[in-house]
Amino acid sequence: xxxxxxxxxxxxxxxxxxxxxxIVLLALVLAGTMLSDAFLRxxxxxxxxxxxxxxxxxxxxxxxxxVLGGIDLSVGAVISFAAVICAVQMNGETGNIPWxxxxxxxxxxxxxLANGVLVAMSRASPFILTLGSSLAVYGLTQIYSGGTARxxxxxxxxxxxxxxxxxxxxxxxxxFLLTAVVGGLALRCSRYGRSLYLIGxxxxxxxxxxxxxxxxxLVTYSLSGLLAGFGGIALLARSGVSSTFxxxxxxxxxxxAVVLGGTTFEGGTGGVxxxxxxILVLFVAFNMANMAGLNYNAQLIxxxxxxxxxxxxxxxxxxxx
Amino acid sequence: MWRDQLWWFRDARHYGIVIVLLLAVIxxxxxxxxxxTEENLGNVVTQSAALGVLAxxxxxxxLCGLIDLSVGQLLGLIxVLSCDFAAGxxxxxxxxxxxxxxxxxxxGAITGLLNNWLRIHPLILTFGLLSIxxxxxxxxxxxxxxxxxPQFAWLANGRLAGVPAAALVLALLTATAxxxxxxxxxxxxxxxxxxxxxxxRRAGINTHGVKLFTFVISGVSAGFAAVLVAGRLGTGFPNAxxxxxxxxxxAVVLGGTSLAGGAGNVICTVAAAFVLGLIxxxxxxxxxxxFVQILVKGLIVIGAILVNQPTGEPS
Numbered sequence: 001x002x003x004x005x006x007x008x009x010x011x012x013x014x015x016x017x018x019x020x021x022x023i024v025l026l027a028l029v030l031a032g033t034m035l036s037d038a039f040l041r042x043x044x045x046x047x048x049x050x051x052x053x054x055x056x057x058x059x060x061x062x063x064x065x066x067v068l069g070g071i072d073l074s075v076g077a078v079i080s081f082a083a084v085i086c087a088v089q090m091n092g093e094t095g096n097i098p099w100x101x102x103x104x105x106x107x108x109x110x111x112x113l114a115n116g117v118l119v120a121m122s123r124a125s126p127f128i129l130t131l132g133s134s135l136a137v138y139g140l141t142q143i144y145s146g147g148t149a150r151x152x153x154x155x156x157x158x159x160x161x162x163x164x165x166x167x168x169x170x171x172x173x174x175x176f177l178l179t180a181v182v183g184g185l186a187l188r189c190s191r192y193g194r195s196l197y198l199i200g201x202x203x204x205x206x207x208x209x210x211x212x213x214x215x216x217x218l219v220t221y222s223l224s225g226l227l228a229g230f231g232g233i234a235l236l237a238r239s240g241v242s243s244t245f246x247x248x249x250x251x252x253x254x255x256x257a258v259v260l261g262g263t264t265f266e267g268g269t270g271g272v273x274x275x276x277x278x279i280l281v282l283f284v285a286f287n288m289a290n291m292a293g294l295n296y297n298a299q300l301i302x303x304x305x306x307x308x309x310x311x312x313x314x315x316x317x318x319x320x321x
Numbered sequence: 322m323w324r325d326q327l328w329w330f331r332d333a334r335h336y337g338i339v340i341v342l343l344l345a346v347i348x349x350x351x352x353x354x355x356x357x358t359e360e361n362l363g364n365v366v367t368q369s370a371a372l373g374v375l376a377x378x379x380x381x382x383x384l385c386g387l388i389d390l391s392v393g394q395l396l397g398l399i400x401v402l403s404c405d406f407a408a409g410x411x412x413x414x415x416x417x418x419x420x421x422x423x424x425x426x427x428x429g430a431i432t433g434l435l436n437n438w439l440r441i442h443p444l445i446l447t448f449g450l451l452s453i454x455x456x457x458x459x460x461x462x463x464x465x466x467x468x469x470x471p472q473f474a475w476l477a478n479g480r481l482a483g484v485p486a487a488a489l490v491l492a493l494l495t496a497t498a499x500x501x502x503x504x505x506x507x508x509x510x511x512x513x514x515x516x517x518x519x520x521x522r523r524a525g526i527n528t529h530g531v532k533l534f535t536f537v538i539s540g541v542s543a544g545f546a547a548v549l550v551a552g553r554l555g556t557g558f559p560n561a562x563x564x565x566x567x568x569x570x571x572a573v574v575l576g577g578t579s580l581a582g583g584a585g586n587v588i589c590t591v592a593a594a595f596v597l598g599l600i601x602x603x604x605x606x607x608x609x610x611x612f613v614q615i616l617v618k619g620l621i622v623i624g625a626i627l628v629n630q631p632t633g634e635p636s
Contacts, residue, residue, distance in 0.1 A: 140616055
């Protein structure tokens with residue numbers, strides 16, 4: 001009986017925590033509508049989601065890792081690595097696309113697996129371990145690409161991902177939304193997902209109750225690597241260029257989005273829904289700065305201010321409720 | 322006798338990175354032919370000194386259980402501002418140094434106040450500030466401007482009685498920071514807040530004040546580091562500081578300070594900064610490509626962290 005009550009209460013708190021970031025998002029969207037009439041047009045919104053999909057897909061994987069109580073700073077490097085591998089393996093031939101996609105996802109998952117092994121087998125902080133592996137992956141990317149944009153992508157690859165369903169929703173945006181839905185369901189409803197919450201909130205209890213912590217850690221970091229690889233494919237499809245530094249620094253954008261969405265560094269709380277809202281907040285704000293006609297440098301300032309202000313607003317709302 | 326041995330054992334474990342540094346230096350002396358030239362040794366010191374200074378400030382912040390990612394771009398901003406202001410004129414040296422330290426302290430104070438008021442996780446807060454500072458730099462200028470005063474260049478590259486001036490600056494700052502951390506009340510308070518903030522608050526420590534102090538120190542150390550970097554570059558290069566923040570965090574952690582806060586030591590941080598500088602210098606002398614260097618650096622960071630794991634820290 002008490003158990004049931006506790007679950008209800010924690011569900012309610014979780015709902016309130018999730019809604020705080022949606023309130024912030026709503027406020028931003030309202031401000032955006034005042035700024036321009038074009039803001040609420042489906043084509044425009046579809047485009048915003050298309051833009052955020054590389055970082056968004058990676059953020060879903062990072063959400064899993066952070067619910068587990070870990071952190072993954074290698075996703076920016078993996079995104080760059082994946083974009084280069086995908087372009088090189090495709091080599092301008094449509095027939096190569098399935099192989100290129102498979103190889104890219106595999107490479108991402110292998111980097112993730114290596115992170116998972118390091119984190120599971122040692123007591124060192126995942127922050128610094130994944131920071132180190134991000135350096136190593138950047139080095140690999142540079143060696144593989146020779147330091148320049150290498151590889152040729154086919155027009156079909158770009159056309160497919162940028163095709164607008166019904167004239168508004170790009171396939172890329174749909175891919176992100178689908179990944180978010182599957183990720184969200186896996187985290188909320190599967191046994192694996194729930195074990196992440198248990199390990200994140202109380203590792204000792206999880207160990208005593210016999211959860212295979214090491215195996216779950218390996219799977220989760222591999223998943224994060226895999227999704228970062230997928231994010232790299234999305235980035236390649238969006239930009240069409242396989243620059244070796246295309247994902248540089250993206251890990252902190254992703255991290256900011258996940259934390260804005262209510263997933264904490266301590267682990268055990270949060271979810272994919274919040275992360276989607278968090279990444280929307282970041283990109284809607286960036287787009288608003290763009291629409292207001294500010295140059296890129298001013299946009300950087302706006303981005304920083306938005307990260308700080310919306311985290312603060314989020315904390316304030318959470319404490320009020 | 323037994324006690325002496327125990328003391329030595331404890332010390333050896335705490336100062337593991339210093340031993341790594343000594344071994345690395347000896348190894349480089351033997352294995353790398355061009356290492357032991359006066360010019361090259363001077364290069365290693367100049368390149369490591371700025372990172373060492375920056376990492377001293379980061380040690381304070383991390384000891385307190387916080388983190389400061391804004392220091393790299395802050396360093397860049399100070400390099401640009403001080404070179405633009407000094408315009409290569411020696412008589413403006415004092416004013417330029419004052420400005421460098423002042424801008425650093427002010428930015429650190431703002432970070433500290435925001436950290437105390439907004440209660441955002443410092444990683445997110447200082448990442449936001451990193452982005453803001455980067456925007457400010459490039460709004461100010463998108464190309465190299467100004468010129469560092471000659472004294473900056475001397476501090477970075479010059480020698481006093483054969484010893485590189487940068488090494489003297491670093492040694493002075495390291496000694497001061499070590500004394501502050503080990504011999505003063507505020508130093509113990511920093512470790513107390515990093516160890517357990519709630520307990521520290523209940524023991525009557527002004528936790529907000531302590532956290533503000535560590536961010537100000539971090540900003541001031543970015544100011545000192547900016548003077549050395551400006552002296553080395555000679556001009557206000559807007560990208561001068563990018564990436565420095567992560568190197569500083571790596572140096573602190575390699576030096577054995579736990580990211581959870583509460584325990585650590587600046588001497589080891591500075592030794593770790595030298596280890597990083599020595600690695601890239603050796604790889605350069607061995608004519609290994611920059612691409613491989615990045616890979617090797619990443620692998621060494623992972624390896625060193627695994628070997629040098631904090632023992633008492635809960636996982």
